[in-house]
Structure formats: C-alpha cells, structure tokens
Amino acid sequence: xxxxxxxxxxxxxxxxxxxxxxxxxxxxxxxxxxxxxxxxxxxxxxxxxxxxxxxxxxxxxxxxxxxxxxxxxxxxxxxxxxxxxxxxxxxxxxxxxxxxxxxxxxxxxxxxxxxxxxxxxxxxxxxxxxxxxxxxxxxxxxxxxxxxxxxxxxxxxxxxxxxxxxxxxxxxxxxxxxxxxxxxxxxxxxxxxxxxxxxxxxxxxxxxxxxxxxxxxxxxxxx
Amino acid sequence: xxxxxxxxxxxxxxxxxxxxxxxxxxxxxxxxxxxxxxxxxxxxxxxxxxxxxxxxxxxxxxxxxxxxxxxxxxxxxxxxxxxxxxxxxxxxxxxxxxxxxxxxxxxxxxxxxxxxxxxxxxxxxxxxxxxxxxxxxxxxxxxxxxxxxxxxxxxxxxxxxxxxxxxxxxxxxxxxxxxxxxxxxxxxxxxxxxxxxxxxxxxxxxxxxxxxxxxxxxxxxxx
Amino acid sequence: xxxxxxxxxxxxxxxxxxxxxxxxxxxxxxxxxxxxxxxxxxxxxxxxxxxxxxxxxxxxxxxxxxxxxxxxxxxxxxxxxxxxxxxxxxxxxxxxxxxxxxxxxxxxxxxxxxxxxxxxxxxxxxxxxxxxxxxxxxxxxxxxxxxxxxxxxxxxxxxxxxxxxxxxxxxxxxxxxxxxxxxxxxxxxxxxxxxxxxxxxxxxxxxxxxxxxxxxxxxxxxxxxxxxxxxxxxxxxxxxxxxx
Amino acid sequence: xxxxxxxxxxxxxxxxxxxxxxxxxxxxxxxxxxxxxxxxxxxxxxxxxxxxxxxxxxxxxxxxxxxxxxxxxxxxxxxxxxxxxxxxxxxxxxxxxxxxxxxxxxxxxxxxxxxxxxxxxxxxxxxxxxxxxxxxxxxxxxxxxxxxxxxxxxxxxxxxxxxxxxxxxxxxxxxxxxxxxxxxxxxxxxxxxxxxxxxxxxxxxxxxxxxxxxxxxxxxxxxxxxxxxxxxxxxxxxxxxxxx
Numbered sequence: 001x002x003x004x005x006x007x008x009x010x011x012x013x014x015x016x017x018x019x020x021x022x023x024x025x026x027x028x029x030x031x032x033x034x035x036x037x038x039x040x041x042x043x044x045x046x047x048x049x050x051x052x053x054x055x056x057x058x059x060x061x062x063x064x065x066x067x068x069x070x071x072x073x074x075x076x077x078x079x080x081x082x083x084x085x086x087x088x089x090x091x092x093x094x095x096x097x098x099x100x101x102x103x104x105x106x107x108x109x110x111x112x113x114x115x116x117x118x119x120x121x122x123x124x125x126x127x128x129x130x131x132x133x134x135x136x137x138x139x140x141x142x143x144x145x146x147x148x149x150x151x152x153x154x155x156x157x158x159x160x161x162x163x164x165x166x167x168x169x170x171x172x173x174x175x176x177x178x179x180x181x182x183x184x185x186x187x188x189x190x191x192x193x194x195x196x197x198x199x200x201x202x203x204x205x206x207x208x209x210x211x212x213x214x215x216x217x218x219x220x221x222x223x
Numbered sequence: 224x225x226x227x228x229x230x231x232x233x234x235x236x237x238x239x240x241x242x243x244x245x246x247x248x249x250x251x252x253x254x255x256x257x258x259x260x261x262x263x264x265x266x267x268x269x270x271x272x273x274x275x276x277x278x279x280x281x282x283x284x285x286x287x288x289x290x291x292x293x294x295x296x297x298x299x300x301x302x303x304x305x306x307x308x309x310x311x312x313x314x315x316x317x318x319x320x321x322x323x324x325x326x327x328x329x330x331x332x333x334x335x336x337x338x339x340x341x342x343x344x345x346x347x348x349x350x351x352x353x354x355x356x357x358x359x360x361x362x363x364x365x366x367x368x369x370x371x372x373x374x375x376x377x378x379x380x381x382x383x384x385x386x387x388x389x390x391x392x393x394x395x396x397x398x399x400x401x402x403x404x405x406x407x408x409x410x411x412x413x414x415x416x417x418x419x420x421x422x423x424x425x426x427x428x429x430x431x432x433x434x435x436x437x438x439x440x441x442x443x444x445x446x
Numbered sequence: 447x448x449x450x451x452x453x454x455x456x457x458x459x460x461x462x463x464x465x466x467x468x469x470x471x472x473x474x475x476x477x478x479x480x481x482x483x484x485x486x487x488x489x490x491x492x493x494x495x496x497x498x499x500x501x502x503x504x505x506x507x508x509x510x511x512x513x514x515x516x517x518x519x520x521x522x523x524x525x526x527x528x529x530x531x532x533x534x535x536x537x538x539x540x541x542x543x544x545x546x547x548x549x550x551x552x553x554x555x556x557x558x559x560x561x562x563x564x565x566x567x568x569x570x571x572x573x574x575x576x577x578x579x580x581x582x583x584x585x586x587x588x589x590x591x592x593x594x595x596x597x598x599x600x601x602x603x604x605x606x607x608x609x610x611x612x613x614x615x616x617x618x619x620x621x622x623x624x625x626x627x628x629x630x631x632x633x634x635x636x637x638x639x640x641x642x643x644x645x646x647x648x649x650x651x652x653x654x655x656x657x658x659x660x661x662x663x664x665x666x667x668x669x670x671x672x673x674x675x676x677x678x679x680x681x682x683x684x685x686x687x688x689x690x
Numbered sequence: 691x692x693x694x695x696x697x698x699x700x701x702x703x704x705x706x707x708x709x710x711x712x713x714x715x716x717x718x719x720x721x722x723x724x725x726x727x728x729x730x731x732x733x734x735x736x737x738x739x740x741x742x743x744x745x746x747x748x749x750x751x752x753x754x755x756x757x758x759x760x761x762x763x764x765x766x767x768x769x770x771x772x773x774x775x776x777x778x779x780x781x782x783x784x785x786x787x788x789x790x791x792x793x794x795x796x797x798x799x800x801x802x803x804x805x806x807x808x809x810x811x812x813x814x815x816x817x818x819x820x821x822x823x824x825x826x827x828x829x830x831x832x833x834x835x836x837x838x839x840x841x842x843x844x845x846x847x848x849x850x851x852x853x854x855x856x857x858x859x860x861x862x863x864x865x866x867x868x869x870x871x872x873x874x875x876x877x878x879x880x881x882x883x884x885x886x887x888x889x890x891x892x893x894x895x896x897x898x899x900x901x902x903x904x905x906x907x908x909x910x911x912x913x914x915x916x917x918x919x920x921x922x923x924x925x926x927x928x929x930x931x932x933x934x
Contacts, residue, residue: 068719132799290475
C-alpha cells in the first residue's frame with residue numbers, strides 16, 4: 001500500500017487531467033515536473049511568465065543558452081512553433097484568462113479556494129514573483145501539495161492562516177493523499193489513496209470533506 | 224502684399240519649427256503637407272496612428288500598396304528604419320508623451336489652449352479618430368488654421384463654442400495671418416503678416432492678443 | 447493541436463444573432479473581407495447572424511466588406527472611432543434614419559479598451575477625452591495634478607482578423623500597416639478567427655517575429671489572394687455582386 | 691539623427707544621485723551587465739550615482755551586475771517581484787540590516803505598471819493581489835461583480851536595457867527570452883540607454899520584426915560580446931574583480 005504519493009507522483013496525476021491543446025503554466029518547483037508526464041497523443045503548450053509559449057524540454061547539460069530560460073531560471077529549448085513576447089504580453093495571457101490551467105505549489109489551501117503559497121510570515125525576504133497573477137488568470141487553478149505539513153498538520157483548511165496569494169482562486173487540489181475539487185466553498189473529495197479510510201483522510205484535513213458522487217481510487221504508477 | 228497665407232504656406236511655416244530628429248504626427252488634411260517642407264539637413268521622423276514610424280513620401284501613382292497607408296488612408300512608402308507596430312503601441316507613443324510635435328487642424332482655438340476640431344455640432348455623423356488622443360500626447364500641440372471662418376468670424380476665441388477635442392492642450396497656432404503661442408491662458412503674438420496692422424489682426428481675433436517681446440514679420444515663400 | 451479550418455463558411459459558423467464581433471482593419475488595410483463576406487453569405491442563406499454589435503475603427507467604405515455587412519441590415523450597433531470614408535453612404539443613411547446605433551470612441555481609447563479586454567484589465571484612466579462630450583457620464587479622477595477619464599475594457603464573442611502568415615498553432619504575422627487593430631482583437635475575443643494568405647508549418651515563422659502568439663487564436667483559414675477593399679472600391683464592386 | 695553613443699561611460703553619464711533607474715532583465719537573461727558595471731565604475735571613481743531607486747524583476751544574483759550595484763551601496767530602494775536567486779546574499783544582508791528599502795510588486799502588475807508608465811495610463815485595475823497584503827491601502831473597485839485593485843503607473847528617469855541588434859534610430863530587436871521587461875522599460879523612462887550586440891544600418895532590421903521602435907530609445911551603445919550573468923556566477927566572478 002502506498003502511504004503517500006511522492007511529488008513526482010502528484011505531478012503525474014495532475015498531468016493526466018491536462019487536455020490535448022491546453023495552454024498550461026507550471027509553477028516553479030514540483031509543478032514543473034508535470035510537463036514530463038503528458039499522456040501520449042496529447043500536446044499541451046507550456047507558457048512561462050518570462051515570455052515564451054510552446055517551449056521544449058531541458059537541453060543537454062553543457063548546451064544551455066541562458067537567454068532561453070523558464071520562470072524558474074532553468075534552461076529550456078525551442079520547438080517548432082515557439083513564440084517570444086515581452087512581459088506585459090505574457091501577463092496579458094495570464095490575467096486575460098487565456099491559460100487553460102495553472103498548476104502551483106501551496107503552503108495552505110482553504111475550502112473557499114483561498115491560496116497561501118508566497119510567504120511564510122514576516123521573517124525572511126518576501127518574494128512573490130508571478131504567483132498572485134497566475135491565480136487569477138487561468139481557467140483552472142490547480143495545486144500540488146503534500147496533504148499535511150512536515151509536522152503532520154493539515155494544509156487543507158477552512159481558512160488560510162498564512163498571508164494569502166489569492167482569494168477564491170483554487171479549483172482543484174492534487175495532494176499526496178487525494179484529489180479534491182473546490183466547489184461552492186467546499187472541498188469535494190474525488191479520489192483517495194486505496195487503503196486510506198475516509199475517516200483517516202478527514203482527520204488529516206483541516207476542513208470538512210464533502211462527497212458528491214463516487215470517490216474513486218487514486219492510483220499512480222511508480223514514476 | 225500677401226492678404227493671407229494659403230494652407231500650403233501655413234504648412235511651410237509650421238515645418239520651419241520642426242527640429243532635426245523630432246518625432247512628428249501630422250493630422251489628416253492640410254497638416255499632412257508639413258512633411259513636404261522639412262528644411263534641408265533636418266530629418267524628422269513621422270508617426271501615423273495606424274502603426275508606422277518613419278514612413279516615406281507618397282508612392283508613384285499606380286504603385287500604391289494599400290497595406291502601407293497613413294491615418295488619412297493615403298498610400299505612403301517604406302524608408303530605411305521604418306517600423307510597424309499595432310494600434311495600442313501606436314497610441315502608447317501618443318498618450319505616453321513620446322511625440323515631440325503634433326500638428327492638427329482646428330475649427331476653433333481658445334486662449335486657454337482648448338481646441339475644437341472634431342465636431343461642428345449635433346448634425347451629421349460624428350467622427351473623432353485619433354484627435355482626442357493626439358492633443359494630450361505630444362510635447363507640443365500646434366494647430367494650422369485659417370485665422371477666420373469662411374464667413375469672416377474669428378476662430379481664435381476666449382472660449383470654444385463647438386464641442387471640445389481637448390482642454391488646455393494647444394501650445395502654438397499657425398494661422399493664415401499670424402503665429403501665436405498659447406502661454407498661461409493667453410494668446411501671445413509672435414509673428415504677423417507684414418502690412419497687417421496689429422489693430423486689424425486684433426479685430427479678426429476673438430480674444431486679446433498679448434505681446435511678449437518683438438513681433439516679427441511672418442514671411443513665407445510662394446510654395 | 448490543429449486550429450486550421452477548411453473553409454470560410456466553417457470558419458464563421460459560430461457567429462450567432464446578437465453577438466459582439468470585433469472586425470480587424472483600419473479602413474481597408476487589414477480588413478478580413480473574405481470572412482465578412484462569408485458572414486453575409488450565411489445571412490442571405492439563413493437569415494442569421496443579425497443584430498450584431500460590431501467593433502471596428504471605421505464604418506465601411508463603398509458596398510463591400512463592413513459596408514456590405516451594414517447594408518444587409520446585419521449590424522445593430524457599431525463601436526468605432528471614425529465612421530467616415532471616401533464613400534460612407536451605407537452607414538450614413540442607416541445612422542441618420544435611426545437604423546443603426548453608434549458608440550463613438552477616440553481611436554487610442556478604442557485600441558486600449560480592446561487591449562484591456564484581452565489583458566484582464568477591467569478599467570483604466572486616460573487623459574483622452576477629458577472635458578469633452580465623449581467623457582460624459584464617465585468617472586473622472588485626478589492623478590499627480592492632472593485629470594483623467596476612466597474607461598472600461600471591451601471584449602467580444604468573436605474577432606474576425608486578417609493576418610499575413612499563420613501556422614496550425616495559431617501563430618501569426620501581419621503585413622505592414624495591415625497589423626493595426628488585428629493583434630489586439632485577437633486578445634479580446636472569446637473566439638478569434640483569422641484569415642491568412644498562407645498557412646506554414648510550425649517553425650516556419652521566426653519565433654522572434656511572431657506578432658500574435660497562438661494562444662490568442664482559435665481558428666485559422668487560408669485565403670491565398672485576399673481582396674483589398676481599396677481595389678474593390680476603385681472597381682466600384684458591390685457584395686453580393688449586382689445581378690448580371 | 692544618430693543615437694549611437696561611443697562608449698559605456700558616456701552612455702550612463704546622465705544617471706545622477708537619487709534617480710529612478712529601470713534595469714532590464716529577468717534573472718540574468720536580458721540583464722545589461724556592461725551598462726550596470728559602467729555605473730559602478732563611475733561610482734567608484736566619483737562617488738556618484740548613489741541613492742538610486744532601481745526597478746528590476748529581481749534583486750541580483752552573486753556579486754556581478756545588479757547584485758554588485760547593490761553591494762556597492764548605490765541602491766537606496768528596490769522595486770521588484772522576486773528578490774531571491776541562487777545566490778541572493780548581497781540583497782538579503784542589506785535588506786535584513788535595513789540598508790535597502792524593498793517595494794514588492796507582483797510580477798504581472800510590475801510589467802503592467804511599467805507599460806502604463808510608457809503608455810500614459812496613470813492607473814488601472816487588476817484582479818492581481820486583491821485580498822492580499824500587497825493590496826493594503828490600495829483603492830479597490832468592483833466591476834461586473836468582481837473585485838479589483840487599483841495600481842499606478844511606474845516611470846523612471848533612466849532605463850538601462852539590453853537588446854540584440856539596434857540601429858542609429860534606436861530601433862531594436864531582442865534575443866529569445868532576454869526580451870522580458872526590456873521593451874516595456876524603454877517606453878517608461880525619460881532616457882533609455884541600450885546596449886546592443888551589434889549596430890546595423892537603418893533598414894538592416896526587418897520593419898515587421900522591430901520590437902522596440904526607435905521613438906522609445908535615446909542612446910545605443912555597441913557591446914559586441916555581452917557578458918551573461920549566469921556564466922559569470924558559474925565562474926564565481928565578482929565586480930569589480932577581486933584584487934589579484
């Protein structure tokens with residue numbers, strides 16, 4: 001029995017929901033791995049905040065061109081059909097609702113769809129990047145996150161405690177234990193790990209999990 | 224003695240004030256003629272609202288390319304260094320204060336700098352084009368106009384009667400009789416036709432003409 | 447992903463009664479004449495689409511393109527900056543007889559409202575039109591001692607656009623000053639349909655010179671030798687052609 | 691008209707104490723390293739310019755470019771979206787010891803504020819940051835049932851920009867994702883100084899592919915083989931070079 005999904009496995013699961021032809025922005029860090037797991041026959045087009053649409057995979061090490069990077073400052077490559085544009089046009093794509101999916105990391109997600117993923121509080125150097133723009137732009141805003149913190153505390157809550165990135169913006173959560181939609185201010189459970197009871201999952205969740213139709217098994221290969 | 228300048232002569236006079244390297248937008252109609260009279264050794268760069276900077280003269284008749292036109296829908300030509308851009312970028316140049324000079328026509332100009340040049344009243348089909356944008360964008364907004372209407376009524380007034388194009392925007396008037404600056408809410412006479420007395424000019428003007436230094440002769444060749 | 451559409455009729459099939467349709471072009475340059483005529487063909491065959499709100503810089507010239515669309519009675523309202531042309535009789539007659547509504551917008555404000563619609567900016571402030579009749583009933587605010595008018599975004603159900611080259615991903619280039627409003631309208635419409643002179647393979651356009659990235663485009667139809675409004679008007683053409 | 695400037699020192703000579711300076715780039719891509727280093731050279735020779743307000747997406751990386759500018763103590767305030775990097779120690783130390791002020795702006799809002807500065811739009815509304823700490827004290831308005839935050843334009847005295855090719859008229863192209871904030875900053879500064887890899891004759895750039903038309907540019911200086919921040923940091927470079 002799988003105790004919890006790895007970040008790679010969460011990325012795999014999130015990738016299964018991306019439709020052919022979708023325009024997708026992947027947040028810095030774990031969400032970037034989603035690009036590796038596109039199902040065969042589907043062609044998603046990836047957007048990066050720094051002005052590229054339709055870029056390709058990482059280059060062979062040693063062949064990087066540092067003018068060809070993604071928002072995480074990692075080198076990427078050209079593909080036929082790649083387009084470059086400036087930052088205002090890039091965020092016109094985001095804010096204007098032209099992206100189909102944005103997949104981001106999270107510190108906390110509330111049943112209201114509120115997201116906290118940019119600041120852990122007043123200590124340290126604050127940095128926001130494009131997160132506050134992305135949460136309001138894409139048609140679907142999904143989150144990849146461990147279901148609980150390293151200390152075992154719930155990250156899915158009735159209200160976020162940490163500073164918000166956006167209000168009422170998250171539509172789906174791919175956690176290490178479950179797939180949960182956010183609808184009408186409620187967490188609606190769609191999938192959970194086989195072998196994990198609903199009660200156990202509820203105990204690890206800081207807000208009520210609602211059911212709306214069948215809950216299916218969250219089964220992910222070892223990737 | 225010249226009784227009054229022709230529109231071509233007004234355009235010639237206006238052209239003498241355009242500095243080398245100036246970015247200039249010329250309104251549809253008479254102001255377009257200003258481009259013909261650039262003094263030797265000066266290179267102004269002409270902007271047109273529909274997305275061209277640095278275009279050249281009219282093409283030989285019969286060789287027009289109707290994708291290469293100015294705001295008056297007249298064919299123009301390419302020059303080395305011409306650039307194309309879309310309408311939002313074009314009006315970013317205008318509204319953002321990047322043009323040095325805009326030269327427009329006028330129905331009425333007030334001593335406040337108010338301009339009326341887009342509507343003769345509620346009759347007919349109203350049309351504004353880029354005039355309301357241009358009057359707020361350029362560092363200098365000059366007007367080329369007959370000093371009086373066809374009926375002999377003043378076009379330079381204390382207040383405009385016709386619907387305004389812009390408030391407090393005109394900085395200089397090249398009329399058929401004089402060159403007049405607008406400064407601090409006053410018409411300041413700079414040049415007048417030789418042989419025209421100050422009294423006669425004042426009688427043809429609907430607001431007080433102020434003097435601030437010498438008034439020089441407005442002498443224009445037969446062009 | 448393949449956004450190419452086989453023919454003009456299919457390309458405009460989604461335009462329905464009452465929709466807002468942005469139509470690219472400045473005068474005849476960049477005007478998607480063939481897409482407009484395809485709309486007219488459908489209207490004449492089926493009675494639809496009608497009651498359209500059209501956004502364009504102008505109001506048509508002669509009896510082809512946008513002027514023909516208006517002449518057919520398909521347009522309820524026009525949002526434009528300059529409803530005059532060499533031959534504006536079609537719009538002028540309908541406007542003066544109260545058969546078409548006009549929203550007059552300064553040209554730069556029109557461009558910026560369309561861009562705002564595409565960029566998710568619901569409102570912005572501009573100095574343009576302050577103190578004039580066109581600012582009537584609009585909120586005004588002072589910033590750094592100067593007065594500005596609040597303007598709202600403009601969006602559309604459809605955009606009909608003319609580009610030069612395109613690929614199946616929807617990437618586009620334009621031809622000279624035929625660019626004008628076209629790239630902005632691509633951004634501001636729920637569905638953007640583009641006629642291009644030639645469809646090239648992905649990679650056939652220089653990624654540095656793509657003006658409209660494909661994300662803003664939903665359909666691309668090839669029209670190899672597009673009609674130019676100016677040429678049609680010089681030939682005194684009408685659409686549909688006068689009966690032989 | 692010739693906007694070319696003979697050398698880097700002349701190119702940045704107009705930057706004075708207390709000015710607001712936009713510096714292009716996203717991380718190292720598009721960062722005008724040589725122009726920044728020319729500013730540092732002048733500061734070390736003359737004690738000026740200092741007390742600068744710098745606008746950049748980031749806060750420097752390592753000990754070259756923007757990080758070196760900060761390390762010299764020339765920057766009083768930074769306006770940016772993401773003051774973190776692989777090696778952010780220079781900014782972090784100064785920020786935590788209260789030696790540099792930070793205005794944190796969401797990245798898309800930063801881009802749009804700069805564009806607004808260049809386009810004569812003093813304020814606009816965006817959904818970004820609504821309900822967050824970064825919207826504190828900003829006006830909020832509801833449009834069509836949704837809440838938006840009012841943001842103000844951002845302008846600068848100078849922009850230091852890296853482009854790829856340029857001509858004497860100031861027309862520019864960029865190289866891949868090194869474009870980023872550079873074209874926007876060209877629009878928003880009173881004086882825009884650009885380093886290009888090569889100056890070509892007017893007409894040497896495709897008029898369809900010019901990204902920044904020359905009207906937005908005041909000075910162009912040729913820097914044939916520009917340094918790349920990432921390469922410098924991998925080589926653990928510092929500026930000025932550590933004494934031998």
